Amino acid sequence: MQRDHIPAEVKRAVLVEAGHRCAIPTCRATTTEIAHIDPWAKSNDNSFENLIALCPNCHTRFDQKKEIDQQSIRMYKQNLSILNNRYGEFERRLFEILAKSGERVFVVGVGGDILVANAVKDGFFEDKHVEGMWLEIVGDNGYQKKFPMSFTFWVTDAGVEFIRRYASGVDISS
Template sequence: MSRDSIPAEIRRAVLVEAGHRCAIPTCRATTTEIAHIVPWAESHDHSFENLIALCPNCHTRFDQKKEMDRLAVKMYKHNLGILNNRYGEFERRLFEVLAKSNERVFVLGAAGDLLVANAVKDGFFEDKHVQGMSLDINGDNGFSKSFPMTFTYWVTDAGVEFIKRFSNGNDIA
């Protein structure tokens, strides 16, 4: 059976799902290839569920060198759906940085509380309310408001576990 090309709309959806980057959380290189989770020769399946965005190196590691097994790649695909529906781009990048650095404390600038709101809500980060720089506004009419310009967060034990599962390709649900 000859191999049809992957339909453009499915190819696009797979790339968008991964943010046009490799789906492997410890890689995230610019994606240029679409891989079949269950090989085409075995499945003849070009469905969105059977495709994942991988960089050429990770694609080779998966398909040819067998350094990643199919279950791991299925889990990366599964986790992408959760990450994309729950966490913003900033939170996802922060998870990647924290996975590599193993840091437990980080500081964000103005509006940092908004950028990590879902991770805080899920108990992965805790705002330590460290006094820092603030912007104080005092109006002529008696109005007064102070806005924090820095936010100091601690990665909770639950956050450490989540980030480990994420970076190792384990189920993050």
């Protein structure tokens, strides 16, 4: 089998897993290559489990310069799969943004409570119930309800720790 004969559907799955970005959380560059976690020459393994999306720069730092070790790359791969299974796209982007900014408070608009519901359930974000704007719906039949137009969330200590672990490629499974 040739090195470059990675089946198209496997390539696609590896790119989708990483959101068509470099799998390293602090990088996330949009130019991607497919890298072998266990080197092809040694493993002859073109399976999904042995492949990860990296940008050319991180690929070189891993493959050639050995600045990023195999253990770390395995952890990035494992964390990706956990994140993809447990959190939505919005939450994953939020983790990245918060990892970079270090912010402890953020405001989201209508429906924002739904978009971060999994992270709230896991105790990473907490609704501070800050008074903002409300949308009042009044129906002909006497139905009346107020919906918040914005939500203010606090990143809990557990959230800060989770984001730190995710960004630095430490196991997030526990």
